Amino acid sequence: MSKPNSRSSFGRSAGRSTFGRRGGTVTVIEDRVSRSYARTAKVAFYVVSLVVGLLAATITASYLPPVAAVLLGVLIGVVVGLLVAAIVVAWPVLRVLWWWSPEIGVTLAAGYGWVLLATHTNLLARLLVLAVLVGVPASIPAVRKRIIAFAWCAVTRHRLRVCFNEFIITNRSGTLPLILWARPTPTGERVWAWLRPGLSLPELHSRLDKIAVTCWASAVTVEAASDSNAALVRIDVKRRTVLTGTIETPLLGLVDDGTPTAERVVRPVPTALDLPDVPASNATADPGPVGNGTRPKAAKPAKNGKEPAPEPAAKATGEDVSDWI
Amino acid sequence: MPTTAAPVSVPVGPNLSMFDPAFLGLDEFGAPVHIPLAYRRLLIAGEPDGGKSSLINTVMAHIALCRDARPVLFDGKLVELGPWEDSADEFVGPDMDHAITTLRRLQTVMNNRYAWLLAHGRRKVTAADGLKAIPSLFDEIALYATVLGTKAQQDEFITLFRDLVARGRAAAMPVIAATQRPSIDIIPKSLRDLFGYRAAFRCTSAGSSDIILGDNWSHAGFCATTIKPTMPGVCYLIAEGGVPALMKVAYLTDAHIATLADYAAWVRTGDRTNPHPAPAVLAA
CATH class of the missing domain: 3.30.980.40 (Threonyl-tRNA Synthetase; Chain A, domain 2)
Structure with missing residues (x-):
């Protein structure tokens, strides 16, 4: 698949062929890859030939004399083995064709299409088609x-x-x-x-x-x-950032505009909004409760040193726990 | 003293359910991101201005409009979840005693729910049971874990919080918690690992991103440091797929929040278990 000592990959010149001193070569498949696939192909050929040959001979023995069946089995085995080995050997090339399949397809379609167009239409029609093909994406x-x-x-x-x-x-x-x-x-x-x-x-x-x-x-x-x-x-x-716009929640569409709002609690508004408004004597380490001062007290440690068991909700808040479930 | 006036008409709420997936935003491929909330625990983290409040408000908006949700809110800053106070059974501000008491009540409710499930030969609460989900939302969990109260209170808070996170799933008591950096000094790793869903907003280091999302996700190309500061609301979300997905969460303006919160409070008129105490004012 490639010239000896060539190490570069497909589509790249091995030497400075165009402007350099050495002759140009194009390596499709590297040597070690080629050798690996050749070795695999040999193994595949022998194994497939043997298995398919025996199978074919066994089947054909039911319809043909034994010698003819063996010969036919060998023939079928060799053919199938060669076919499989050829696919294995050609796999690196097939893979390269797969890699370039979009470009190959587009090139063939464009070339064949142009020839077809040239065969059946005049120059004006060809130019018109070309203008549409180029103009539509452009506009x-x-x-x-x-x-x-x-x-x-x-x-x-x-x-x-x-x-x-x-x-x-x-x-x-x-x-x-x-x-x-x-x-x-x-x-x-x-x-x-x-x-x-x-x-x-x-x-x-x-x-x-x-x-x-x-x-x-x-x-x-x-x-x-x-x-x-x-x-x-x-x-x-x-290669692009698309999460730039503002996303609105669809929940807003569920709200009826004419729905009256519930009466809310009117809270006292704090007045100490600057540092001088809060003297040092009023400052505490704990911001303190947000509630109205009726917060429940924290559980105190028991005298035996163990943590107290959580008190029932009804005792702590004065409401029935069953209301919660 | 009642907090709401007698309704002049029959409130009609949207037919949303906690057992339905909630809309969070769009992923980078333009697909909407929905996550189920009833049985999940969501940890939200990232640097300030990253967009955590957008996500927690979007989640809360869905919860507030659900017919089968009775949320409990913990917000040390007051202003993130405060607008939703009238849609919640309890709202806890920067008050450690109140937080611990509320968590104990939730623990009792959870125990009762499991006893109820056992009595009915069931293993988890479903939408057909008629029980309402009790989602607990915590904003700035670090405030309760490291700042407010005594060391003993902080330890007790973490213990009760761990119990709620660990056992709340089958009782339809999901937990949504937000903090800036859930490092081990804020939340123990064993507790952090209980959160199956993670949302990582912009971080300043790959280590912070890994703390939120899990070990080695930054090594796999999912690192919240790559989110630009000019892209608030963008985060990596680990949800159903198990792989972080870059997404942008929906944004609610203050007016949107007020509209939704007012509507949610209206449709929940008469559904409250107890009136909320008025906040104390620290004045000169």
Whole structure:
């Protein structure tokens, strides 16, 4: 998949190819990852070929002579084994295609659509369609914001892949987590990822600041996205503050405007509102009771030194406890 | 002496219930945040001007408009929960004796409720029982735990408070407590850990944020220090999901509070167990 001694990741030039001295190479999959998948593919080929071959031979023996059944079983086993091995070997490439699937899809759709348009319409119609495609997002802010939000989703997926590639890989084979889908949120983007062996949620928590920097965001939080599978995580990339407005409670809508108000207690208004109004002789350590001086006394310690038992409410307040329940 | 005039018409209250989720605000994704109050214990903390009073007033507004709630209020500052006094069965100001007596009464009620549940072969109070929830709201819990009264009274207050927090759930006696920093000198850790719901407003250190939300949440990216001072009312809330969610609580102006409190007092006319004493005035 790559030239020997090349260590850089997909989409990045291994050497100073354009302006430098060395020849340019583009590494799709790193060597150690490629070797790991090749080893896994071999094992998968042998195991699948054996199991499928035996199974196929057993089944076909009911309809064919034994020798023909064995030969057919071997043939089916080899074919299925090769297919599985090919998928295993190609998985890193498939994963890269998955990462770039939005861009690939958009490019193909735009190219194919333009060709289709050019085949069936004249220049004026093509320009008209182009003007609509460009003009609608340009003139309608809601549409434009939505398109930009989805563009940021694509950007964030790639930045997260850079995070995993640059400073989060912890397993021996160097396999990357599978970054699943992303969707815009009012604060940024929410991305789901499937972690590979060797990585855990606490590992990501310890690198949140670096992830935020890499994603060009203000903050990042990572949470488990599944109660049953710790490998599925949800990454919230936050780049906007939205909690700025005032929120009103809907309870106000329950109040009838015409409802008469209950007569409230008219309280005496304090007059000592400045320090000189309160001489030192009146100051106490305890602010004192708010009530009218009829507060109940605190329980005194018993003579035997033990804490007194809580008195019944009826005795302390003069009312029946049963009124409370 | 009665505190209210005879009603001239039949008060009609909103059909809210303590057993229904209460609206608190919006999360950062624009979704409304509701939490059930009847069986939960909510701890609210954060630096001054963070928005604690908005949350406690929003919660209190829901409670005041519930047909099946008889709140008990503790407010050392008087002004946060004071407007709701006429909707409460008891309002405690900066009076340690009154606070302890009220907590003892609540303890007795709680014991009676559990005896009632046992007699009926039940394990917790439900909406169908006809019993009203008794939510206790504490603003500036530190005032009672560390400032007012003697050391023995403070210890007794914490003991009674712990009992209410620990056992109040099944008796439909939830606790909502607010303080600036629930460190160990204010609330023992064992008591703090009894609060399942936490709301952390802006903090000045990651340690303070972790004290409110729980260990290591700041390490996981949920740190109340990231809330800007220019964003009052924004907090991290740990509720049903178990993971802190950034949200902004609803804001009630003084006029809104007065409107709601007047209405709640009106629809509760005749529902009071005892008149409230008038406050003493410290004058020269």
